[in-house]
Amino acid sequence: MTTSWGTFPLTRCPADPRDPLRAWDAADEYLLNHLAETGTDLSGTVAVVGDRWGALVTALAAKDPGPGELVQISDSYLGRTATAENLARSGAAPDAVRMLTTQDPPPERIDVLLVRVPKSLALLEDQLHRLAPAVHEGTVVVGTGMVKEIHTSTLTLFETILGPTRTSLAVKKARLIHTTPLAATAPGVNPWPYRYELPADAPAGLAGRAVVNQAGVFCADRLDIGTRFFLAHLPRGLGRARVVDLGCGNGVVGLAVALAEPEAELLFTDESYQAVASAEENFRTHAGPGRTAEFTVGDGLADVAPGSVDLVLNNPPFHSHQATTDRTARRMFAEARRALRPGGELWVVGNRHLGYHATLRRIFGNSELVASDPKFVVLKAVKRS
Structure with missing residues (x-):
């Protein structure tokens, strides 16, 4: 430049x-x-x-x-x-x-x-x-x-x-x-962070719970339809698994796991400081006394030890500022494979047209359709070795 x-x-x-x-x-x-x-x-x-x-x-x-x-x-x-x-x-x-x-x-x-x-x-x-x-x-x-x-x-x-x-x-x-700033200007009250109740039909034990969203977090004023679909098809019976909410946003996906899986170990990570602040507050509010989790602002799973994770849950973005790109999703999938233990799984939700199944097959060698509707798919990829 x-x-x-x-x-x-x-x-x-x-x-x-x-x-x-x-x-x-x-x-x-x-x-x-x-x-x-x-x-x-x-x-x-x-x-x-x-x-x-x-x-x-x-x-x-x-x-x-x-x-x-x-x-x-x-x-x-x-x-x-x-x-x-x-x-x-x-x-x-x-x-x-x-x-x-x-x-x-x-x-x-x-x-x-x-x-x-x-x-x-x-x-x-x-x-x-x-x-x-x-x-x-x-x-x-x-x-x-x-x-x-x-x-x-x-x-x-x-x-x-x-x-x-x-x-x-x-x-x-x-x-x-x-x-031109004026001393007489009255900016009013900052409406952020924003709080709202999840809908009564929200899946995964989240119905009616009040969540907080810092400004700039994806779908900060409502539960987006992609996340709602993902919540309805999350894996169950995880036991003591180490679970990562990758690109956590306000953390409702990881929170749903925490509510359903009392023994699971949770890591919330996002590259947005606003997102991780939202996820941490929502977890502290709803996960129950004594429940702990890790919260990290960083470059995906770059700082997570290889072979140390059992399950990664991911709703990847397909924009970088104004540019439409699958580069972030590809990096997230590759990082997930590196971080997963053999037999560990990556679960992804995305718009059908994005073709994540083909990307997962290139990176993991496999991709399984877990659920679909006219707009979204939930896919699973397993780390074989």
């Missing part, structure tokens, strides 16, 4: 030379060019929210910011890992960027707020609410995104929570969002 402050080799995480997707796009370039062309004062505290692979902070770290601080706030473990790798590759000092998660307290004062518009409108709403107390009337607020990512609802959030908002002309199908 070439900017006014230098040229930077950037990769996504995990790095894959076969991956055609770049670690930056025209929205990142548009924002960086704007900051350089307008001579925006970056000498105070600069907070960068939603910087997907670290393109923004890597470029900004190359410019001497003076006495201020450069802060990145991210919900993504993989995004944070890519940021660290890209900063190191660019030669930035180890302390050039203070990296925070969306679960960490934000800076107390922000002089420049840069927002890469996320796919989740809920996550944007939550983050703007959390950051609003740190924004003052002199704060420069600039958002960026591709045209297809910026909607009237996006602008309404900036305007309602921070102040008057306008957009720029489109350049290479990207736009900027300019907001």
Whole structure:
């Protein structure tokens, strides 16, 4: 990526030379060019929210910011890992960027707020609410995104929570969002995290239970139909099995196992800090006193010892931000095979059209249809050796 402050080799995480997707796009370039062309004062505290692979902070770290601080706030473990790798590759000092998660307290004062518009409108709403107390009337607020990512609802959030908002002309199908913070703006109450009751006909002992969802978690305001279908067909009689809810989201799949299998050992893992926080709160609320589980934010099962797991349950995503891809699912399946003991099983739910049965056969050498309906399938693959 070439900017006014230098040229930077950037990769996504995990790095894959076969991956055609770049670690930056025209929205990142548009924002960086704007900051350089307008001579925006970056000498105070600069907070960068939603910087997907670290393109923004890597470029900004190359410019001497003076006495201020450069802060990145991210919900993504993989995004944070890519940021660290890209900063190191660019030669930035180890302390050039203070990296925070969306679960960490934000800076107390922000002089420049840069927002890469996320796919989740809920996550944007939550983050703007959390950051609003740190924004003052002199704060420069600039958002960026591709045209297809910026909607009237996006602008309404900036305007309602921070102040008057306008957009720029489109350049290479990207736009900027300019907001002028006003002390008189009353952002209202942050609706996140969101709590709701699971429906009365929810399967697997979950009916009527109240669950919590942090902003940005998949289907944060309801039980999605794919998960509902999966819950109705989970394996039973697991005994003391070590079970992983891989890509756990709010953790209702692992929670269902915990309720039905009192001896099972549970591990919840996701690359989203918001998701794992939701899963842990839901487990603590409903699993019962004395019941324990592991909760990990990380790169799938990369840190799980080979041959140490009996069962992996997975509802894999098929989007990476705005890109549709099965790369994440393939990695999850391969990691599951490595982590499983011989005879261990991976159970997957997915849309019928995604063809996961063929992917499982390539990785495991087998795939069995457990259940299906017109939209979804539940598949099982067994590690033979």
